Amino acid sequence: MVILFTSKPSIIACGVAAGPLEQRSVFYSYFDSVAEDERWGQKSNEQGHSKMIQEACDIVMEKAKIKNLDVDFFLSGDLVNQMTPTNFAARELAISFIGLFSACATSVSSVIVASLLTELGASQYAIAGAASQHNAIERQFRYPINYGFQKPATAQWTVTAAGYALIGKHDPNLPSIVAGTVGKVVDYGEVNPLHMGGAMAPAAYDTITSHLKKRHQKITDYDLIMTGDLGKIGLKILKAMFAQSGEKQEDLEIFRDAGGEFYGEDEKFQAGASGAGCSASVFFSYIEQQLKTGRFKRVLLVATGALLSPLSYQQGETIPCTAHAIEITME
Amino acid sequence: MKKFIIFFFVPFFLIGCSNEQIVKVSNNAADGEKREEIENLIRDTKEVYTGTAILAGDELLVAIQVNPWLGYKEQKVEKKLQKEIKEKYPDLHVLVSSDYKMHWESQKLLNEKDSKKLKDEVKKLKDLAKEET
Amino acid sequence: MDPQEYQQLEQQITPPTPYVKNVLKAFLVGGLICTIGQAIMYLYIIFFDFTDKTAGNATTATMVFIAAVLTGLGIYRKLGAFAGAGSAVPVTGFSNAVVSAAIEGRTEGMVLGVGGNIFKLAGSVILFGVGSAFFVALIKLILVTAGVVKW
Structure with missing residues (x-):
């Protein structure tokens, strides 16, 4: 929605x-x-x-x-x-x-x-x-x-x-929120709690596509589409999904992932960062400041969440996921 | 990583493999014939690569080390040798042990001259071997 | 895209588990831990009145103690992240499971926190260990009674 x-x-x-x-x-x-x-x-x-x-x-x-x-x-x-x-x-x-x-x-x-x-x-x-x-x-x-x-x-x-x-309230000199998408809960049957990126990528895909459709936009209308914590592998999967749906390879560079970039290339952190604080800390520091300086004019921030509990996966349930998006512009 | 692996193989180069049996019997025993026979008995047991026999009066401690690859036979070898020696010398108090502790301590006792002390040590070791925990 | 198509795509992109590398790491670290254990055992045999039979328990206790200290210092976690099964299978891994759970429960007090959580991970090892030991002993008892094998 x-x-x-x-x-x-x-x-x-x-x-x-x-x-x-x-x-x-x-x-x-x-x-x-x-x-x-x-x-x-x-x-x-x-x-x-x-x-x-x-x-x-x-x-x-x-x-x-x-x-x-x-x-x-x-x-x-x-x-x-x-x-x-x-x-x-x-x-x-x-x-x-x-x-x-x-x-x-x-x-x-x-x-x-x-x-x-x-x-x-x-x-x-x-x-x-x-x-x-x-x-x-x-x-x-x-x-x-x-x-x-x-x-x-x-x-x-x-x-x-x-x-x-x-x-x-709106201030023309500050980044402003023009639209938001409340995501559906998507479950593609992933059961591995150590592969959150794989579980959450379909939810991010679903939310981004429905946001773009409703807003009559293309991905290239944005300076940046940043997901929350898909991780390095999850981001690759998301890009592959968009590639399959007919997006051009060079346009996919618009997608970035806060979790995947969070710790750089440090292998100690495997696929990257996750957690509620991951997307929050990147969106509300780096992205906000980049918007303020005018480097980005229009961004889509897509935070992804895996709605599991330790109990649910021990009971053999799959991992349902969701993604919410906000479109922020800087005039 | 490479250095790591090489490090692990160093012991193999240093030790190598030797098929030679080392069998020693303490010099203290007066009876030369007995010594030789015990030595031969140990030598005849193929699985043993190091054998040490300490003879102190009527106490006999035979410490053997069985080839690691035949470790699963250890108990059997022990028993077999024990039986053989017992049959040959029914009047000796024999203990055949494959325990490393017995091997280590018997090496030290090989050159012990004081027969009283030797006997005490052997008895102490035999008691130790019986301990379960 | 339906879930089956997606799972295919996901599997293509997800890097495969490096089993050979993991097994090698586990072998080396597991072997190293066991070598240290063997060295400690010889130490007990050579310098104290322990035999092969009796040094085992002392060695196990020492290894458990060392692993407990390393867990407290956060070193065993790093070792486990590298070695996987190599550090989990030896008795030191059991110590790590018990001590890490105990540390975690400390903030909830000694009884409910430490006491209630300490066997959270190791509890199933104890249960199935004791359980299988019972059945193995039972089988042996039956075989001995039937005269097939000796104790």
Whole structure:
């Protein structure tokens, strides 16, 4: 379903807080704050996760020179059970809060909801975004951190990062959200939880094609179409799908993937980065700044999410996936 | 990676393979004939590549090392040799062992001159061999 | 594109698992771990009053201890990521599974956290290990009673 935002809500300010390992990221220089300690000085990983979200939101408010009382909505999500890190951060922030879960696609689904609220006139300022903390999420979905096991080349590394954006009324000097697509849940029968890129690529394909169709656009109308965390292999699959549907090979260069690029060519991270914080931290730092400088005029940000739980794949279920997209322009 | 692999093969070059049996019997035993017979008994057991016999009075400790490829026969070889020696010398307290500890310690006892001490050591080793845990 | 077509496409692009390389890595690292174990065993035999029979337990305990320390330092994780089965199959891998789960549970307290999580990964190894040992012993008992083999 494609939504047109006629009032064109703008991204007023962005804040990204990341963990110590993210210093290796190629996007490192765009991040606002990088912690020395992956627990942010807290007792548990989950508390650190919560603290990281708070820090990113504080950066956003500081940049926009507003206080938490000025913010109408806080829309966010993470991947821990019942989203406690986000809930606890919301307790500290004391802003009207709706928790959203679209797995790693939360970064964009929250922006869509924030844009809708802005469009409605219900919100002057809304903070939207997502976060993930490596240790907390690995524990949730896979093995204990110090358990040694061999990862296949398709595996991805959950990032420790929180990315938040302040969505407000249209400002011609700022990047503006003109349309958004709420994705369907797509399941092509992938069962391997260590091959998320392969599971999520069809969802990204579905969302991008329906967005382009409804908007009567071609992929070349964009300066960049960036997916969230398909990883290196997932991005190749997505490109191959577009190639099969008749797109020209040279036009496919428009597709990039935040997760695939996140750690550069470092083989330690296999196919790249993943996690709700991956797309959020890249979209709300690098992409926002590139839009502001005018390097990109029109981008489509497609955050992808795998809607599985450890229980569901142990019970032999396939991995349903979703993708949400926002079209951002800079005048 | 290449260096890594070469490193692993170094021991093979250093050790190589030798088919020679090394059998030693402690000098302390007065009876030369007995010594020779025990040595021959060990030599006749093909699976053994190192055998050491310590004779101290009526205590006899035979430490053998069985060819690693025939490790699965170890217990059988032990038993067979034990039986053979026992038949030949019913008055000796014999223990045939393929344990590495026995081999190691018996090497040290080969040149022990003090027969009282030798006997004590042999008895101690035999007790050790009986320990299960 | 239907799911079957997609799966074909996906398999074409997904790099195949390098089985030969993985097996070699597992062989080398697994062998190295066992060589260290053997060295420790000889150490016990040569310098202490242990025999082949009794040194086994002491060696196992030492290897488990070393792996536990390496797990705590985060080194065993890296080793496991490289070696796969080579570091998982020896007893050190069992130690890694137990200790890593225990570390993870520490934030929930000693009883529910450490106690409740410690055998999360290794529990099934214990269950099926003890279970299969029981049945093997039972079979042997029957064979001995029937006079086919001796103990």
